[in-house]
Amino acid sequence: MSSPDDRRYLETHEWHKPDDGVVTIGITQFAVDELTDVTYVEFVAEAGSTVEPGQTIAEVESVKATSEIYTGVAGEIVAVNDAVVDDPSLINQDCFGRGWLIKVRPGDASAVDALLDAAAYDATTG
Secondary structure, three states, X not given: OOOOXXXXXXXXXXXXXXXXXXXXXXXXXXXHXXXXXXXXXXXXXOOOOXXXXXXXXXXXXXXXXXXXXXXXXXXXXXXXXXXXHHOOHHHHHOOOOOOOOEEXXXXXXXXXXXXXXXXXXXXXHO
């Protein structure tokens, strides 16, 4: 499966979708397939706080493992998706849509451009 080309990626399997000055972040289908059934989501950053690239924003647990989720951009968190806390299976069902994790207003809107494009990310997942 190829990754959507309307977003950018980290090698650690997070996607970043810029839209009107805000970057929505979630995990990729590759990550979901590796984790299998997501059973628990905990945010370690909250709306109103600031984040730096590489900072952990959440932890996702599955029947296989616990994974830290990172941001690739610096800025202010403007929203967290509480729906995935209540129903972690949303990530399995729709990781590129309803299963998003956080929204960040980046200090530098062009920072997302430095992340991997879909083709480069897909090349890392073999």
